[in-house]
Amino acid sequence: MKRLLTFVAMLLVVVSVSAQQQAKYIFLFIGDGMGINHIYGTELYNAAIHPEMENNGRVSFSRFPVRTFVSNHSSSSLVTDSSAAATAIASGVKTVNGYMGVDADKRPVKSVAELAAERGMATGVATNVAMNHATPSAFYSHAESRSNYKEIFDQYVASDIDFAAGATVLCRRKSGITPQDCVEQAKEAGIKVVQDAREAAKVRKGRVLLLGKDLRKKTLEYANDMKEGDQSIVDYTAAAIEYFERTAKKSGFMLMVEAGHLDYCAHDNDAVTTFEEVNHLSQSVQLALDFYKKYPEQTLIIVTADHETGGMCLGYKNYKMNLERLAWQKHSIISLTDKMRQLRLAGKTSWEDMQSLLRSELGFWIHVKLRKKDEQTLRKTFDKYFVETAGEVVSLYNHNEKLASTAVGILNKRAYIDWISLDHTGAQVPLYVKGAGVEHFYECYDNTDIARAIAMSMGAKLER
Numbered sequence: 001m002k003r004l005l006t007f008v009a010m011l012l013v014v015v016s017v018s019a020q021q022q023a024k025y026i027f028l029f030i031g032d033g034m035g036i037n038h039i040y041g042t043e044l045y046n047a048a049i050h051p052e053m054e055n056n057g058r059v060s061f062s063r064f065p066v067r068t069f070v071s072n073h074s075s076s077s078l079v080t081d082s083s084a085a086a087t088a089i090a091s092g093v094k095t096v097n098g099y100m101g102v103d104a105d106k107r108p109v110k111s112v113a114e115l116a117a118e119r120g121m122a123t124g125v126a127t128n129v130a131m132n133h134a135t136p137s138a139f140y141s142h143a144e145s146r147s148n149y150k151e152i153f154d155q156y157v158a159s160d161i162d163f164a165a166g167a168t169v170l171c172r173r174k175s176g177i178t179p180q181d182c183v184e185q186a187k188e189a190g191i192k193v194v195q196d197a198r199e200a201a202k203v204r205k206g207r208v209l210l211l212g213k214d215l216r217k218k219t220l221e222y223a224n225d226m227k228e229g230d231q232s233i234v235d236y237t238a239a240a241i242e243y244f245e246r247t248a249k250k251s252g253f254m255l256m257v258e259a260g261h262l263d264y265c266a267h268d269n270d271a272v273t274t275f276e277e278v279n280h281l282s283q284s285v286q287l288a289l290d291f292y293k294k295y296p297e298q299t300l301i302i303v304t305a306d307h308e309t310g311g312m313c314l315g316y317k318n319y320k321m322n323l324e325r326l327a328w329q330k331h332s333i334i335s336l337t338d339k340m341r342q343l344r345l346a347g348k349t350s351w352e353d354m355q356s357l358l359r360s361e362l363g364f365w366i367h368v369k370l371r372k373k374d375e376q377t378l379r380k381t382f383d384k385y386f387v388e389t390a391g392e393v394v395s396l397y398n399h400n401e402k403l404a405s406t407a408v409g410i411l412n413k414r415a416y417i418d419w420i421s422l423d424h425t426g427a428q429v430p431l432y433v434k435g436a437g438v439e440h441f442y443e444c445y446d447n448t449d450i451a452r453a454i455a456m457s458m459g460a461k462l463e464r
């Protein structure tokens with residue numbers, strides 16, 4: 001009898017351990033372009049200028065039990081692009097920069113979202129950039145090029161993705177197809193298309209496509225440009241969680257959330273906006289943590305990045321940082337560019353007009369004292385690239401006024417932050433994991449290991 005009881009007790013332990021290890025609710029957060037300095041910089045920035053924040057401004061995932069680094073090179077370069085990195089994270093396979101959901105020989109590779117759907121789980125992707133941009137697309141599509149937007153969108157329509165959210169649907173201008181055409185196509189396929197996160201949250205059954213309120217905009221508003229009524233990745237995450245809690249509690253789900261904007265402002269070398277975008281990611285992860293508290297033994301939360309963008313440097317000179325100075329930047333560099341262009345259009349091209357704008361937008365001269373050299377640089381850039389010609393700094397996604405870029409660069413340097421690139425770097429990226437199946441992530445060294453670990457956490461295997 002005693003032996004039998006011991007055996008039953010052991011069996012119970014085995015059953016409970018394996019039950020604990022299986023993840024039923026999986027959250028994968030990807031900060032596009034988010035290097036370790038973007039995260040630590042955000043925490044230092046929060047501590048300096050957001051004293052009201054809890055935990056001294058630490059991001060919500062800073063204390064996850066797994067905190068490690070993964071390499072992210074693609075099969076064609078030590079410096080990856082977003083589609084090759086997303087393919088590696090989604091499918092565990094290295095591919096060529098620009099390829100989407102296919103291996104280096106252009107053969108389709110199964111993503112963990114497709115694997116989850118095969119196993120009867122619901123699946124979702126959400127981003128604050130276009131829903132068929134590189135990162136979300138790697139979870140549901142397979143194309144020779146990340147720029148085959150219509151082909152990628154067609155594959156989304158034909159996919160099992162239950163919840164998709166993004167700012168808009170990208171289309172090639174020359175094709176003559178508009179985002180509205182894609183909306184109609186989705187509706188004809190029986191997908192409910194809404195442009196308000198609260199509406200998406202309330203859907204009780206069937207597939208949902210949540211888009212931004214203005215489909216002409218390729219991204220939602222930046223975290224520091226949002227106005228009353230604007231939606232963010234935090235709203236999208238909340239909507240996805242509510243939708244899945246209502247529709248997929250029994251089946252389980254896998255949700256990928258991308259903070260895609262983060263990469264855009266890092267390409268622009270705009271530190272304040274980058275930090276505020278990391279804060280939005282942190283708030284989105286907090287929503288998953290709130291969900292985790294309800295279902296701790298079945299919920300897995302992963303936070304990682306596809307690559308580092310900009311080569312952000314904290315404390316580039318003199319053993320100093322002065323992040324308090326960043327408090328005076330009110331909006332993103334895109335918004336500053338718009339305001340400068342409005343001045344030009346209105347014929348307000350005097351140095352005094354520009355000084356007034358820089359005072360209100362960046363706190364120059366009043367709160368942030370400028371060095372003589374900085375003042376000369378600003379004035380020269382103003383004369384040459386604002387008055388004589390309309391000079392631009394072209395980054396991957398934006399064409400910013402050269403003067404806006406120079407002014408934000410000066411503010412960054414006054415805070416002792418600098419950047420070495422307008423592009424991606426080959427730096428390793430962070431990986432944070434908490435919850436059911438966390439043990440599969442201790443051995444992650446490369447981004448391809450993440451997909452394998454996610455599959456194992458579901459109790460499955462990615463066949464190759």
Ligand SMILES: [Zn+2]
Binds near residue numbers: 032263307
């Ligand atoms: Zn990226």
